[in-house]
Amino acid sequence: MNNRGPYAKGRERREEILSVALEVVAERGCRNASNREIARRVGLSQAGLMHYFGSREELYMAVLQARDLRDEARYWNPTPDFRGILGIIENNTRVPGLVQLYVEFSAEASIGKHPAHGYFVERAAAVHEHFALSVRAAQDSGEFGPHIDADEAADLVMAAADGLQQQWLIDPSVDMISRLRHLWTALAADSHLAKS
Amino acid sequence: MNNRGPYAKGRERREEILSVALEVVAERGCRNASNREIARRVGLSQAGLMHYFGSREELYMAVLQARDLRDEARYWNPTPDFRGILGIIENNTRVPGLVQLYVEFSAEASIGKHPAHGYFVERAAAVHEHFALSVRAAQDSGEFGPHIDADEAADLVMAAADGLQQQWLIDPSVDMISRLRHLWTALAADSHLAKS
DNA sequence: GTCTATAAAAGGATAGAC
DNA sequence: GTCTATCCTTTTATAGAC
Secondary structure, three states, X not given: OOOOOOOHHHHHHHHHHHHHHHHHHHHHHHHHOOHHHHHHHHOOOHHHHHHHOOOHHHHHHHHHHHHHHHHHHHHOOOOOOHHHHHHHHHHHOOOHHHHHXXXXXXXXXXXXXXXXXXXXXXXXXXXXXXXXXXXXXXXXXXXXXXXXXXXXXXXHHHHHHHHHHHHXXXXXXXXXHHHHHHHHHHHHHHHOOOOO | OOOOOOOHHHHHHHHHHHHHHHHHHHHHXXXXXXXXXXXXXXXXXXXXXXXXXXXXXXXHHHHXXXXXXXXXXXXXXXXXXXXXXXXXXXXXXXXXXXHHHHHHHHHHOOOOOOOOHHHHHHHHHHHHHHHHHHHHHHHHHOOOOXXXXXXXXXXXXXXXXXXXXXXXXXXXXXXXXXXHHHHHHHHXXXXXXXXX
């Protein structure tokens, strides 16, 4: 990634927009955040904003995609594991706007015809893969036993992570990390038991 | 509950509105569902609709509150247990609009100043209590061992249930019931193990 | 209870100048 | 790239007649 070059200004502006969008979403929620307000805080007209992102949906998709890229580099490296999962969740507590956007916008986009629907379908598959790899890594290390379906466990951990973020938005005192740790150890215990 | 009386017509109308709202939300999502469209399908003007529910938020809260009342009678009876939890989730698969509304509207309402924020805070506490009672019932029956914090487990099951509904909205092939069963048995297994 | 009419605002998007 | 100007749509909500 270049920090300078012919397009450096444009890239900086783009990233400023992504970050300000998060601010506004954190304060007013995704439904009530307007492109006008985001543009205003960046010091741009609404039309100016549309130069960078052609639509409200593109803007929010770009915010989430940027997050995924950062997380991929920081937490799925060199290979997915449970520490990475915890790292992502813990980091999320520092960016409430991101969590708000993710939960609210993905819910909005679950309608089939929504412009971001495809994005969320693909993202779910990608996250699932990472989580399943994390489970398999734990099996390789012996933390998890053989009596578990990694894909099933991955869905469960994903669901819990998503649901905990929902709970945390409503009540920020929820301790997502400890809850997730608990789930992980319970799944580990279960995976050592032969099924009847 | 009376099915006739001086206000029977009004109550019927009210319930028709609640049901039509669900239809529209299922098709367009909660963000893009409009009071006008709901009113139109009921055969009412938008102003007519506002006679029953003073605002968009009140309408959606009423829908969810009606659901809670039905579920309370049907699935938490005579006392909360895991079967009830499964029953609710299984029933939800038959009303996608309700799930869409719940996920989307509760996310929108997590912002502190939202008119429905208080409702969701209280609801979360009530659901938590029901889930914790279910865990304790399982402890009494011996399905769960003593080595588990019922409140912690309740949060986890709640989170998984919410997260699974999120996943299910995006991909209806997700089997929420079997995933939830898996979580329950894993927690049960864990609860029989003494902690180090 | 229900309607018509309308307020009043806000939203997203586009055209065209600079 | 950025602005101004504007369009057009849609939304919720209210006032007042019937």
